[in-house]
Amino acid sequence: MEDIPRNRREWGALEAALVDRDPLQAEIEMSPTSAQVREALHVSFTIRFGRDLAPGTAILTMIPRTWKLDLNGAFPEISKFFAVWDGGYSNGRQCLVRVDTSAENEQARCELIPAGFEFLVFAELTKGLQTGEPVRIHLSHPDGPRVRAPQTVQFHPFVTAVRIGGEEEFQRLSTTPGVKTIGGAVGSLRVTTQAVMGPDEASNVKVVPIDRYGLNRASDYAGEIELLEVGSPNPGVSVGIGCDEDNTRVEVSLTTPEPFRYIQARDLARDLVGRSNPIGTPDTFGGYRVYFGDLHAHCRPCDGFGSMQEAYDHAYEISELDFASISHQQNSSNFPFSQKHWKEYLEINERFNEKDAFATLPICENYSSYGHRHSLFGSLNDACQFPVGPRHWGDPYDPSNHPDRLWATLADLDALTFPHHMKFIHGTDFSIAPNEMEPVMEVCSRWGISEYGGEHSAQYALSQGRRMGLIGGTDNHLGQPGSGTHGYNEGRGWTAVLAKSLHREAIYDAIRRRRCYATTGAKILIFFSLGENLMGEEAHGWTGDRDFRIVAAGTAPIEKVEVVRNGDVVFEQRPDAYIVDTSFCDQATLSDLIRPAAFETLDQFCYYYLRITQQDRNQAWSSPIWVS
Incomplete structure (x- = not known):
């Protein structure tokens, strides 16, 4: 008989196994079916099974970590805790979990099992039930405090598995209980458009009313918005936005001759004003366009929330990214990823890859005691050939799971890797040869x-002496690429690339050539060059002074511009302006700056990179330029 899971790993294994089993027919009555993000409420659902249930039937329901106790800010240190209802009122600091059946109004035996960041509600029926008789599961009983809905707009499932009394295996339900959340009250207007466009192109502006939590489309907004080019004498364009409409896109012709332009959206009736990202021209960026994306975000089923559909919709419609990659932790023991899961993932990934509109790149995460790495693939065909899952890779933290093994596996594929959260969680081991x-x-x-x-x-x-460019990624586990992660740490990270077109191949090539930079989640435009050498390139055979060009356009006033040489700041400027166009001439003797590399396979070097800091604390870092 299949055991009751007692930890996160065992629950992950069971959840993966349920996918391939025939579902148990059942009708679900959810209360409520929908809620506003962060709304405080009591949650329960009733299951009516399509067959008799024998005594000893086991029911497991997972409460995701995104549901928290609502105490209006009191006792935050225990805000994730739930308690089993025992017939009396709790201490008021824990939501009451209870399972009732129709068998003589008897309460089922109930237990809460901590499973990592989640709780499993385990109920066992002491008496049998006939077809259609209800089982009611309270995740926050009215006799106790309410639970607070998550801050993300998604369908939030309470995955439930049932093992009929006397049978061997658990089955999933034919319908998954869950609550659909909608955005909160409007708090701001998010205005986005192409970051770089030609002089004859019209700006395709998107305006999204964002709720006061900053990461969802507001559910209550309907109004008239005026769009106008900042600094232009021309009148603006008015557009109406309704609550239930898709995000509004409007073409705006730019008329000012400035190298960088901005568009402002304002709703004077509600005192809402939004400013777009800066808009540059290809001439400023060496003939390239600049595209922004998130290469490091997660969703279900691998240690995340929301579906891939919801995640990519958020990336495109709310975060307004140009490209994104939803990653799965392919060799994690918490969820036994398989080639079947990988194939299904790649099929969904392809559906969202639209040339000139939005690019998706196949990717997966590899755990290792030498640091976590992502494998990024240049094509669907290459990704399909990559072996995934704990069955192939074994214990992710076994010493044999070395990066050299990963690179050898990828050797015949068009693929690259990058380490992430390098100083945090199994820090990246840079004693390994590059x-x-x-x-x-x-x-x-x-x-x-x-x-x-x-x-x-x-x-x-x-x-x-490693030749490595700099990129950013959110590591968002809430199915919201490009967004911070609410109460789980507000940090963000984006990757910007200089590419000729918004195609998967062009994005991948820019990353492979290090023609890219990192930001903390703002569409900051930067350009850093030395003569004909762009960020990420090597300037060989250089003699004499080094005259760097520095261009930046911020989403907020730029507080500080710095050039870092071999780890030291050698140039600093405090412009207090949105736009910077300056230069830095390093007259130090180059031979005095050249350093030997730590590995025989690497050449000697001197590196420079650009760091931008805005007044709102957002930052950007260019990939280095190496001079020798």
């Missing part, structure tokens, strides 16, 4: 910034 398949590293995410500070930092890797 590999040309690893051209970039993730310098910022929700875990924090890994730019400097110790042997797991980006500057440490660069000090060894």
